[in-house]
Amino acid sequence: MRHTAAVAARADKSAVTVAPADRDVLVAAAWLHDIGYAEALRDTGFHPLDGARHLEQLGWPRRVCALVAHHSGARLVAGVLGLVDQLDAYPHEDDAVSDALTYADQTVDNKGRRVTIRVRLEDMFRRHGPDSPNGRGHHLRAPHLLAVADRVERRRLARRS
Numbered sequence: 030m031r032h033t034a035a036v037a038a039r040a041d042k043s044a045v046t047v048a049p050a051d052r053d054v055l056v057a058a059a060w061l062h063d064i065g066y067a068e069a070l071r072d073t074g075f076h077p078l079d080g081a082r083h084l085e086q087l088g089w090p091r092r093v094c095a096l097v098a099h100h101s102g103a104r105l106v107a108g109v110l111g112l113v114d115q116l117d118a119y120p121h122e123d124d125a126v127s128d129a130l131t132y133a134d135q136t137v138d139n140k141g142r143r144v145t146i147r148v149r150l151e152d153m154f155r156r157h158g159p160d161s162p163n164g165r166g167h168h169l170r171a172p173h174l175l176a177v178a179d180r181v182e183r184r185r186l187a188r189r190s
């Protein structure tokens with residue numbers, strides 16, 4: 030999947046914004062973050078949760094499963110779907126690593142092209158539609174994702190100076 034490979038490459042580039050010890054877990058989570066879209070894994074139909082559960086069954090480290098569960102503001106969409114309790118079975122890491130994963134996912138489009146986060150948000154809203162779970166959570170998720178992007182970009186700049 031071109032999107033996934035591009036997200037992993039973006040995560041690798043953003044790895045300077047996380048502690049060296051966290052870089053491998055970031056890139057692993059980037060490769061795995063959308064595994065829950067696989068038809069064979071479909072259970073709740075919410076790909077972050079289905080993906081995290083599958084990875085847990087395979088024995089992936091809990092932290093990787095949790096990053097996948099909560100990537101890209103998943104909790105805000107889970108609220109619309111009534112799946113917050115199930116998602117919260119996974120710890121919600123809210124730090125530079127989760128930010129870098131979300132940033133990588135939200136700055137690559139579904140075909141793997143580099144896009145700005147605003148273009149990505151508009152594209153997602155158009156593709157999913159206002160009545161979709163993503164669309165209904167958009168008013169909460171959009172500011173969350175923009176704030177994540179702002180934090181990651183600041184960290185990247187700080188690394189350069």
Ligand SMILES: [Fe+2]
Binds near residue numbers: 032036
């Ligand atoms: Fe993704």
